[in-house]
Amino acid sequence: MSLxxxxxxxxxxxxxxxxxxxxxxxxxxxxxxxxxxxxLAGVNAAKVRKDLxxxxxxxxxxxxxxxDYLRFEISSRLGLATATGVAIVGxxxxxxxxASHRGFADRGFPVVGLFDVDDAKVGTxxxxxxxxxxxxxxxxxxxxxxxxxxxxxxxxxxxxxxxxVAAGVRAILDFAPTLISVPAGVTLRKVDLALELQVLSxxxxxxxxxxxxxxxxxxxxxxxx
Amino acid sequence: MSLxxxxxxxxxxxxxxxxxxxxxxxxxxxxxxxxxxxxLAGVNAAKVRKDLxxxxxxxxxxxxxxxDYLRFEISSRLGLATATGVAIVGxxxxxxxxASHRGFADRGFPVVGLFDVDDAKVGTxxxxxxxxxxxxxxxxxxxxxxxxxxxxxxxxxxxxxxxxVAAGVRAILDFAPTLISVPAGVTLRKVDLALELQVLSxxxxxxxxxxxxxxxxxxxxxxxx
Numbered sequence: 001m002s003l004x005x006x007x008x009x010x011x012x013x014x015x016x017x018x019x020x021x022x023x024x025x026x027x028x029x030x031x032x033x034x035x036x037x038x039x040l041a042g043v044n045a046a047k048v049r050k051d052l053x054x055x056x057x058x059x060x061x062x063x064x065x066x067x068d069y070l071r072f073e074i075s076s077r078l079g080l081a082t083a084t085g086v087a088i089v090g091x092x093x094x095x096x097x098x099a100s101h102r103g104f105a106d107r108g109f110p111v112v113g114l115f116d117v118d119d120a121k122v123g124t125x126x127x128x129x130x131x132x133x134x135x136x137x138x139x140x141x142x143x144x145x146x147x148x149x150x151x152x153x154x155x156x157x158x159x160x161x162x163x164x165v166a167a168g169v170r171a172i173l174d175f176a177p178t179l180i181s182v183p184a185g186v187t188l189r190k191v192d193l194a195l196e197l198q199v200l201s202x203x204x205x206x207x208x209x210x211x212x213x214x215x216x217x218x219x220x221x222x223x224x225x
Numbered sequence: 226m227s228l229x230x231x232x233x234x235x236x237x238x239x240x241x242x243x244x245x246x247x248x249x250x251x252x253x254x255x256x257x258x259x260x261x262x263x264x265l266a267g268v269n270a271a272k273v274r275k276d277l278x279x280x281x282x283x284x285x286x287x288x289x290x291x292x293d294y295l296r297f298e299i300s301s302r303l304g305l306a307t308a309t310g311v312a313i314v315g316x317x318x319x320x321x322x323x324a325s326h327r328g329f330a331d332r333g334f335p336v337v338g339l340f341d342v343d344d345a346k347v348g349t350x351x352x353x354x355x356x357x358x359x360x361x362x363x364x365x366x367x368x369x370x371x372x373x374x375x376x377x378x379x380x381x382x383x384x385x386x387x388x389x390v391a392a393g394v395r396a397i398l399d400f401a402p403t404l405i406s407v408p409a410g411v412t413l414r415k416v417d418l419a420l421e422l423q424v425l426s427x428x429x430x431x432x433x434x435x436x437x438x439x440x441x442x443x444x445x446x447x448x449x450x
Contacts, residue, residue, distance in 0.1 A: 006427070015423035019404065040404065078423050079430025086422065097322030101418070109422045146429045147422060170432050171425035173418075179244065179265065187428040189421050193326070193398075196414050197311065197334045197372060198240040198303050200396035202231070203412040204371045205304025207395050 006077070010051045014074050016041045017051070021071045033064035080108045087113035087145040087169070089160045090152030091121055091131060094175055098151060099127045112143035134160070138167025147171045154178035161188075231302070235276045239299050241266045242276070246296045258289035305333045312338030312370040312394070314385050315377030316346055316356060319400055323376060324352045337368035359385070363392025372396045379403035386413075 006014075020040040024032055034052070038045040052058070052065070055073045059065040075081055086109050088095050098104075099111055114131045116122060122133045136142060148164035150157050150172060157176030164172055170186045175193070182188045231239075245265040249257055259277070263270040277283070277290070280298045284290040300306060311334050313320050323329075324336055339356045341347060347358045361367060373389035375382050375397060382401030389397055395411045400418070407413045 005431070011424055011427050014427070015417075015420040018423070019402070019417075019420070023403070042404075077427065079426045080423065082430075084422070084426045084429060093322040093325040097318040098418070100318040104419065104422065107419045107422070109419070109426075147425045171429040173421050173425060177244070179248070179267075185432070187425060189425055191416055191418070191421060192240070192244075193323070193416070194329065194332045194334070195240040195244070196398050196416060197309070197329065197332070198243070198305065199236055200372045200398060200412060200414055201304045201309045201334075202236050202239070202302065204309060204396040205307075206230070207410070 004054060006054045010054055011078075013041070013043060013047075013051055014078055016043075017048070018071065018074045018078070021067050021074070024067050025071060030067050031064045032067055032070075034059065037065070083108050083110050084146045085110060085112035085144050086147045086149060087111070087115060087137070087143065087164075088149045088151055089115045089134060089137070089164070090150065091116045091118075091126065092151065092153075095149075095151035096126060098149060099129070109147070113137075113145055134163065137163050142167075145169050147173060150174045150176050150180075152176055229279060231279045235279055236303075238266070238268060238272075238276055239303055241268075242273070243296065243299045243303070246292050246299070249292050250296060255292050256289045257292055257295075259284060262290070308333050308335050309371045310335060310337035310369050311372045311374060312336070312340060312362070312368065312389075313374045313376055314340045314359065314362070314389070315375065315381075316341045316343075316351065317376065317378075320374075320376035321351060323374060324354070334372070338362075338370055359388065362388050367392075370394050372398060375399045375401050375405075377401055 017037060020037060021032070034045045034048045038048045041048065052070070055077055057065065057070065057073055086104060088099050088111060091099065091114060099114055104111060111127060111129055114126055114129045115134045115137050116131055117134045121131050124131055132142070145167065146169070148169040148171070150160050152160050154176045157174065157178055158180045161172060161174070161180045161182055165182055165186055172182060172186065172188045174180060174188060174190045177192055177194050180188070242262060245262060246257070259270045259273045263273045266273065277295070280302055282290065282295060282298055311329060313324050313336060316324065316339060324339055329336060336352060336354055339351055339354045340359045340362050341356055342359045346356050349356055357367070370392065373394040373396070375385050377385050379401045382399065382403055383405045386397060386399070386405045386407055390407055390411055397407060397411065397413045399405060399413055399415045402417055402419050405413070
């Protein structure tokens, strides 16, 4: 193993840098300073330099980093050079939307497997993939799944996670609104849409409370209802 | 303004505690220690106690916190006691899935507005709400929008954010895979699905590199392909 392990927090920021670099490349920009990159990514410059040092990339004093080179380095460390097969389990509204999301394949994440337990769905095709029964997950003739996406109701999410792990999947993206656990060595990322709304709710209600209680609050440029 | 401002990081964890407390309540548990809550929420106990102290809640030594009381406190500080209207802009696959997601209304986030610019969609109904043209966003007779959800392509996301802000919306959940900016006083939360997959890709490829390069790597209980 020649490449050093990258801290989790840095791994979480690399895709943000990549997005900024892709935007810069699209705008014809060829070099970027750590300060510019930090500003566009919303982090501080010292953190950018530290993060990029894990890639063995230190930039050139007075010039900065080559945009193309940095994109290549980040992409390859994230494993984006090779297509990474995604399986989606649970084809309700959210699962179907994810399966139909063109952005995944475009970014190197082809959807290679779709799984459900509903006999009305199994055997039908969605976005070019035939929906298979969940019981076939991990079958030797099944698709090579690198990342499993859980888009099921909360009640069955843990069972699905266990099945994904048993099938050899070690990277899981979980949309179910419940806590699930996975063994060490398996990486779980969680997207909880209701949680995001609850956090936003706090700010909405706090700001409205400010309006109501504090006549001296500064006026805002945006009209309020 | 009588309630103290809660730090952003704490606000981000309150919904996680709420989810744990709801699960505990469902299992008939009536009191919980900070250690138990910390363990179930995946944070440390000192952080739990500090977070809950912002609610003016300190628990009872040797007994812990009342599950019901804590649920009520967190819910009311997050503003979940009153319904918080959500507007979704962009009704492609993702926007339609979000609009049809029953979980939102169940948790106090009724979808009150749907907006698009596609004449084929405007005027049609989805999940009980008629899709309106984006140009009508913020009209005096329009819905009272507390949280705006951006589910558009990246290229128009900034314009949509500007329109939401101009319409008085100060809490935005953004699904578009690009960086957008909002003025101070507006809270933006971002859900970038491709970013999540890119982070998972790193762990998938790192672990496979370990397998390939290191014959002394410990064997895993899960079968690999």
